[in-house]
Amino acid sequence: MMKKLFALLLVAVLALSAFGGLAEGVVNVYNWEDYIDEEVIALFEKETGIKVNYMRFTLNEDMMVQVRTSPTAFDVVFPSDYAIERMIAEDLIQPIDYSKVPNAGNILEWLMSPDYDKEHKFSIPYMWGTVGILYDTTKVAEPVDSWGALFDEQYKGEVFMLDSPRDALGVALKYLGYSVNSKDPVELKAATDLLIDQKNKGIVKAYQVDETKDKMVKGEAALAVVWSGDAQYAINLNPNLAYVVPKEGSNVWVDGMVIPKQAPNYDNALQFIDFLCRPDIAAMNTQYIEYSSPNAKAIELIGEEYTSNTNLNPSQETIDNCEFFHDNYDVKQLYDTFWGMVKNAK
Amino acid sequence: MSKLAFPSWAVWLMALGFAGFIALVVLSIRQNKGIKRSLFAYPYGLWIVIFTIIPLFLIGYYAFTDKTGAFTLDNFKNFWDSNYDMHKQLAEMGHNPADLGITRGLVNVDTLIYSLWMAFLCTLICLGLGYPAALFMADRNFKLGSTLVILFIIPMWMNFLLRTIAWMSLLEDNGLINSLLTGLGLPKMRLMYNSQAVLLGMVYNYLPFMVFPIYNSLNKQDNRLSEAAMDLGADEMVTFLRVTVPLSLPGVVSGITMVFMPSVTTFFIPRVLGGGNTEMFGDLIERTFLSADNWNLGSALSLIMMVLILLSLTLLRKVDPEGEGGSTI
Numbered sequence: 001m002m003k004k005l006f007a008l009l010l011v012a013v014l015a016l017s018a019f020g021g022l023a024e025g026v027v028n029v030y031n032w033e034d035y036i037d038e039e040v041i042a043l044f045e046k047e048t049g050i051k052v053n054y055m056r057f058t059l060n061e062d063m064m065v066q067v068r069t070s071p072t073a074f075d076v077v078f079p080s081d082y083a084i085e086r087m088i089a090e091d092l093i094q095p096i097d098y099s100k101v102p103n104a105g106n107i108l109e110w111l112m113s114p115d116y117d118k119e120h121k122f123s124i125p126y127m128w129g130t131v132g133i134l135y136d137t138t139k140v141a142e143p144v145d146s147w148g149a150l151f152d153e154q155y156k157g158e159v160f161m162l163d164s165p166r167d168a169l170g171v172a173l174k175y176l177g178y179s180v181n182s183k184d185p186v187e188l189k190a191a192t193d194l195l196i197d198q199k200n201k202g203i204v205k206a207y208q209v210d211e212t213k214d215k216m217v218k219g220e221a222a223l224a225v226v227w228s229g230d231a232q233y234a235i236n237l238n239p240n241l242a243y244v245v246p247k248e249g250s251n252v253w254v255d256g257m258v259i260p261k262q263a264p265n266y267d268n269a270l271q272f273i274d275f276l277c278r279p280d281i282a283a284m285n286t287q288y289i290e291y292s293s294p295n296a297k298a299i300e301l302i303g304e305e306y307t308s309n310t311n312l313n314p315s316q317e318t319i320d321n322c323e324f325f326h327d328n329y330d331v332k333q334l335y336d337t338f339w340g341m342v343k344n345a346k
Numbered sequence: 347m348s349k350l351a352f353p354s355w356a357v358w359l360m361a362l363g364f365a366g367f368i369a370l371v372v373l374s375i376r377q378n379k380g381i382k383r384s385l386f387a388y389p390y391g392l393w394i395v396i397f398t399i400i401p402l403f404l405i406g407y408y409a410f411t412d413k414t415g416a417f418t419l420d421n422f423k424n425f426w427d428s429n430y431d432m433h434k435q436l437a438e439m440g441h442n443p444a445d446l447g448i449t450r451g452l453v454n455v456d457t458l459i460y461s462l463w464m465a466f467l468c469t470l471i472c473l474g475l476g477y478p479a480a481l482f483m484a485d486r487n488f489k490l491g492s493t494l495v496i497l498f499i500i501p502m503w504m505n506f507l508l509r510t511i512a513w514m515s516l517l518e519d520n521g522l523i524n525s526l527l528t529g530l531g532l533p534k535m536r537l538m539y540n541s542q543a544v545l546l547g548m549v550y551n552y553l554p555f556m557v558f559p560i561y562n563s564l565n566k567q568d569n570r571l572s573e574a575a576m577d578l579g580a581d582e583m584v585t586f587l588r589v590t591v592p593l594s595l596p597g598v599v600s601g602i603t604m605v606f607m608p609s610v611t612t613f614f615i616p617r618v619l620g621g622g623n624t625e626m627f628g629d630l631i632e633r634t635f636l637s638a639d640n641w642n643l644g645s646a647l648s649l650i651m652m653v654l655i656l657l658s659l660t661l662l663r664k665v666d667p668e669g670e671g672g673s674t675i
Contacts, residue, residue, distance in 0.1 A: 059636070061636070062636075157539075163622050164637070189447065199623070205621060206539050206621025206622055207623065221519075333431055333638075336637065336638035337428065337431070337432045340453045341451070341453060343633075344624070
């Protein structure tokens with residue numbers, strides 16, 4: 001929440017300074033809050049002489065509203081997988097001219113044909129990661145390897161869930177053996193009942209998003225559903241914490257770089273994307289943000305420190321066991337209504 | 347929310363409004379009429395039209411239309427039965443909602459009742475705590491009175507979001523209070539992540555809005571009135587009950603209004619101190635607008651809440667017909 005307000009303020013300030021957005025030598029970048037090493041922007045401006053107008057968002061949904069209503073305001077945007085799928089469907093983004101992005105060749109092979117953008121035409125991966133359980137080894141009886149721990153009554157009042165319909169229902173769907181992209185009302189109802197039962201038994205301590213990582217560092221709960229990057233951040237600060245992608249499988253996600261259809265500075269956008277794909281720059285960002293890198297050469301540069309870390313660099317087996325989120329626009333209403341039932345179960 | 351936060355058309359509109367204001371002032375001086383007083387209300391009037399009247403119409407428009415913009419009452423049916431739209435979609439998908447165990451959804455109605463109940467409790471507690479506090483502060487023989495006023499005002503210099511987050515670090519399982527308890531060898535207590543913590547946060551945030559109106563009405567009371575009552579044979583109790591309290595009623599009514607209204611619409615506090623376990627109506631409206639991206643239903647919910655607040659204000663107006671306490675709109 002604070003992050004959001006801060007982002008709003010920053011964006012308001014930036015927006016005022018961005019009036020010259022159409023001028024030559026400018027690239028308008030719209031990225032997630034706290035998702036780049038600021039040094040990288042300075043380096044890009046220094047090397048190319050192109051000025052970066054940097055703007056931030058905290059939700060894919062907010063970002064899409066902005067791109068729809070001000071289509072000429074942005075040159076490079078960083079949507080997640082299912083949002084890329086939606087933006088392709090709504091014809092909001094344009095294909096990438098790969099001849100001008102030579103560094104795109106550094107991208108890991110399994111991310112070259114993701115099923116949200118099959119032909120790899122519209123997006124280049126920026127960061128990726130998984131969803132899993134962050135747990136406090138001093139507070140759990142046995143090592144956690146299943147989503148089942150989240151529904152186990154021995155952890156009463158010790159579980160943080162994600163306060164988001166797709167992520168919370170996705171966890172329950174996976175535990176029940178269904179797809180995180182299920183559109184079947186019977187499966188969704190079963191997942192909802194599981195979450196309501198979990199809440200009524202008093203297992204859930206809180207539904208939250210941004211607060212979780214810092215609370216886990218302080219030892220507020222035994223188990224929490226988190227994104228892998230947040231897990232790495234927390235583990236660095238509290239060595240008693242561990243992260244696992246449960247054996248039932250999970251959600252693997254990618255945040256990509258795309259160019260809106262009416263971007264005013266197409267060539268500068270390509271230059272910026274290519275810069276972020278450069279191994280040394282990608283390595284800088286990965287080490288700063290601590291999410292997984294899609295860049296093979298950057299991973300080589302970081303070396304052992306990255307490759308030996310299974311949170312950042314899970315095995316291919318773990319990845320294959322996970323699914324991308326897909327656009328669920330047609331059943332979004334069902335998800336939201338079911339989620340309302342969970343949030344208001346008493 | 348990027349550039350829309352302060353779009354250029356708004357700048358031009360404001361500039362236009364300001365230019366119009368200057369033009370009217372100049373015109374009125376040119377015609378040797380001096381500056382008309384009513385002219386000074388002009389910028390404020392424009393402000394009200396742009397930021398209050400037009401948004402109100404927009405809420406009304408969204409509440410009575412669907413996504414395509416056609417007239418519908420479905421949003422209100424969705425308020426009454428939160429599964430109404432879901433029933434329709436399930437039927438289209440060839441499912442029988444009853445087979446899935448989906449009946450009438452009470453999410454919206456229950457949340458509203460819960461919010462009204464929480465707001466009622468919050469107002470009651472604020473009145474119970476606030477009236478004595480105001481009495482002390484207004485008592486001219488009580489030397490610490492003015493210090494108390496300052497103590498009430500100082501926390502308000504800080505934004506309420508930050509103050510609420512500060513409560514979180516006090517009440518957490520590993521927070522300050524529980525650390526003290528364990529330090530003393532006492533067991534930890536679950537102080538947060540429940541509706542009691544939400545109520546505490548609400549009372550803490552809204553108490554000053556109860557105290558100050560009562561303090562003002564007590565402070566401007568003529569002391570000679572109570573002296574006269576005493577001279578005529580009333581003891582302190584009777585004087586208090588039959589002179590002081592009735593004269594302070596406008597302040598009480600104003601305090602109740604100023605606490606009850608923001609209490610019903612509270613959001614954020616349930617999420618921070620209640621751990622998002624129980625939504626209040628404000629949270630529900632926020633979730634409907636943002637996460638569920640349903641502006642039509644969100645507007646209908648807002649409209650319902652506004653009507654309820656209007657009704658309660660009308661009731662209060664009966665107690666305080668002159669509107670001294672600010673309960674008139």
